Amino acid sequence: MLSSSQLDILNNAKPGTLSANPARIEDIARQSQTSDLADDELLAFLQICNTLYRSGEPLISDKVYDSVFLAELEKRHPDHPYLHSVEAEKAFAGKTVALPQRMLSTEKAYTKESIEKWLSNIEKAAIELEIDPDALIFRATPKLDGFAAFDDGKLLYTRGDGRKGTDITRVFERGMIVGGSGKRGLGAGEIVVSQTYFNKHLADTFENARNFQASVIKEKELEPHALEAIQNHAAVFYPFCELPDWQGPSTELIADFEAIIANVHILVDYDVDGVIFEVTDNRIKQHLGATRHHHRWQIAYKSNAESAQVKVLKVTPQTSRSGRVNPVAELEPTRLSGAMISRATAHHYGMVKEQGIGEGTLIELTRSGMVIPKIERVITPQTPQIPEHCPSCGSSLVWDSDYLYCLNTSQCPAQIENTIEHFFRTLANNDGFGGKTIEKLHANGINSVYSVYQLTLEQLLEIGFRSQDGKNQLAKNLLEQLERSRTEAIEDWRFLGAFGIWRMGLGNCERLLQHHKLLDIFNLTEGDIILIEGFADKTATAVVKCLALIKNDFLKIHQLGFNLIQTPLVTEQQQKTSPIAGLTLVFTGTMIHGKRDGMIKEAKRLGAKVSTSVTGNTAYLVTGTDVGATKINSANDKGIKVISEDEYLALISN
Incomplete structure (x- = not known):
């Protein structure tokens, strides 16, 4: 289903x-x-x-x-x-521009025989050009399963339809680095995220790496997990020409085919869904050229996935570190791709509920090579058992879209480590408090952020935080980082976001503190929060409940004396005197006098509403340079006033 x-x-x-x-x-x-x-x-x-x-x-x-x-x-x-035609990638916010050169798809092969046929065509081309086929060198690289993009050194483009893509240079402005040598302008590549990092820090939030990669590209205000992945260089743009590879003649490629495939698959710590083969001789490349769909001198080999019909014994709920309760299907032991499989993720309880995954369900399970087994489809559904309480702490669970969550973030054993790690990660002004450190602290009875700040040198040494030479420098470093986290200036909305309040990403934290001071938020009602732009009824209800849950811990930690930068309040007087208060604006094009995101924030501070699409409620369409015709035509059709960036700045200056 x-x-x-x-x-x-x-x-x-x-x-x-x-x-x-x-x-x-x-x-x-x-x-x-x-x-x-x-x-x-x-x-x-x-x-x-x-x-x-x-x-x-x-x-x-x-x-x-x-x-x-x-x-x-x-x-x-x-x-x-x-x-x-090139199968179009998903569109993202940004201007559409012509690619510096066409980005084509890749022809696919699923058998060794297909690769041999392709090699035969390369050999024929070599003979036509009077090149010795035995002298040709072939290159094999991992086929990255990310988002294809092109970097010309100035802009980064999505592949789009192969001819026109979307300008997503913003990912570099956010701090994303280039994989390999780190150089810009190396042409085609993919935006990918480290498998190790994804499995450890993101698997609880995203079903797969592609979904996360999309969030890095399209989100205007990045959530903490996306920003941290970029800052930790776990999410990168990797040019194809920089990928580690195997190179050799066709005879070696065929003779050691299986070994080459297996070795190339593990050359990088990113999602790989095959191997790309290409001939390296530019004369051959120019001679063979390309179809409208793919280059003839290149081919992708994708291993066949094994599948089996398997019966589900039961579905076990497991509370993740983020509070999401994930369903794990316990299966009749089945051998696939050389491994005995007895468990598979069902992704979320929405899937369990809709597809009828429960005791006795017959499913089709697939696995290719070292890939995690996947439930391909449900053959015979059964009545699922949906948990009502957290298996770790017994708290009532709530639905958020397809997911079940435990909101008891401060006392649920399964969430304690994540709560501590999330706090230090979101502050982003300290080092040393990663997953392994937190796990070690938790194993020794440190079960809250406040208790981390109460640690002494003697306690850390007793827990085992010593340098390799047996000295106490490691423990001293941790104490210095705790002090740094309190004294180094950070925004108050970031401090609030560090507490991991449900439905309160950093953007919502900032919006909340634009209307209420930090220590006043615990007295807010649902009605107070609903009045703030962007907060719906359900969000307001959840925020009030979560604030009540964290209040004691928050005040204890706040009293430790953090150096917080207060968010400027948007006062009623500011909005009354603003010429755009209450109006809905749409910004489009490239702005000359500042970044568009900055202009949007300023407009909101002045009481305006900002939308991404032109509707009958739009007051002004504010245009920069390189503006497409779609929004302008839409504004003209609806009688919406179109003004330039300079006209807009003159308007708000009045």
């Missing part, structure tokens, strides 16, 4: 009329047959599969997509435009 996340994606994207019939989509995916599909239905299904895959919510496996549905379209209509 389609999950609620997949349905939301299709409802927003609307890739054809078939998206209005979820039952039919599910039937086509379940049967994996094409004989009864009309041409328009086949094409619509391909577009839907591509949309879901690019959004991090794949409906079917790559192999089924390629070998069943795409192959059927090629069989019926070899020259169909869909076969020869």
